Amino acid sequence: MPEAILDVRGLRKSFGALAATDGVDLDLREGETHAIIGPNGAGKTTLISQLAGNLRPDAGSIRFAGEDVTRLSAPQRARRGFARSFQITSIYRDFTALDNVALAVQAHAGHSFRFWRPARAERRLRDPARAVLEEVGLAARADVPAANLAHGEQRQLEVAMALATRPRLLLLDEPVAGMGLEESQRMVQFLSGLKGKCSILLVEHDMDAVFTLADRISVLVYGRIIAGGAPEQVRANPEVRRAYLGEEA
């Protein structure tokens, strides 16, 4: 078994009396796509926020590629290869699509205390950004302000920004949420093209997407992982069917 790139042990986070993350152990192998599923309020977004560094856990540890990153900030983790998409699309609405991606490239191209040269003329930033837009199929929309893109395009743009940082770990919080059937199929197809290139931790409600993409699934209920394993195992697990898949199975 290859060594885990992400290794989470005993993670806990409470908001008052509510244990949103209640002793989560989780690992992600290099190149693997690991999906977290669970009913609403199970603590999925809280978990992702702790992994990304936006929320500090009360206890437990997060190791990434052998390094303890539990106490690192979100930007520090990003520079080590974390990238994320948010449940609610998070892009620079007043910048063009190309500017959005070029900023992500810039974040990983040395320091930005460069005060004079116009950044929009730097081919080092623009060329890789254009290439990523091409990859996600947004090349034709490069000069459109992000606010004017369709919802599905904005989700694609967010993934493009994540990819532009050349991530080793992609944290995706409901990447197909709010998408139409066709858009969501296109996104799933695109994400399956990423499999093997980087490790992906996926939180998703759409079971079609989950069972298409995931190599492994963990089921989170009330802050605890109640089951995990290969997709067919999870699908067959009676406890999971009762707690979560019940209405769909």
Place this chain on the structure above:
Amino acid sequence: MRARALILAACVLLLLAVPPLAMLFNQPYYIDLLRRVLIFAIAAVSLNLILGYGGLVSFGHAAYLGVGGYSVGILAFYGIHNGWLQWSLAILASALVALVIGAISVRTRGIYFIMITLAFTQMLYYLGVSVEEYGGDDGMRLKVKSQFSGLIDLDNPIAFYYLVLALLLAATYVVHRLVNSRFGLVLRAAKSNEARTRAIGFSPYPYQLVAFVISGAICGLAGALYANHTAYIAPAFMEWTRSGEIMFMVILGGMGTTPGPVLGAFALLLVEDQLAGWTQHWQIILGPLLVLSVLFFRRGLAGLLPKGRKDA
């Protein structure tokens, strides 16, 4: 793009023509009035860097006018009239004060940021009031203007006017370059979406702090100019209403645009001057005018100009 550039170029030409025209019509008052406007335009340009592009609502920008002004005044008080020295001190001292205020305030957001910047400026204001040696509440006269090794004579109103105009153009250009550089894009990105900015790997704090310091330094230069303009330095430089005025110039002119703060300074101060000529109670008219302008020019006066190239 073409039309916008032409209009702005015409504005600059008009400003260049002010002194000869004023002399032709024997109205030297206008040189004085417009010089004051240009100085405040520099302050507004500096505030625009952090307010318009950085989203940092500094409600204490007059502090740097005061620090710049007092730097000139205090050196002059001890008989040091060398302008190079005075103005360098004005810039450095303002940058230092901005570093201290910024180091504390930039970590906060929203109303806290506004209140902290205001509180620091009030502290400096009362410091000015309390130091008797430098005139306390009444301030002090600047008997000798800054001396520049005979290069330029600030007692000559026309030469002084052109110097201020040149510095305004330089400040505007510097800020324009800054906000389009890598540094400026990070600053604007953090304003646009902080969570996203952190998620792609930027810590906004150091960038915002550096912008805050640069902004303070430029405004400190405006303070040194203003001290020479009025030949007087008083705590009134730092009154909170003055911070509000500078902020208003930026909002009225168009936040986050290159010409906005300059247009705002002209609009506000020239209207103020006109109204003050008509009636003693000019503020009663000015207030509603400002409210209307904000309601109707959402994007500021700069928004009325033909659209420029990617001037987001």
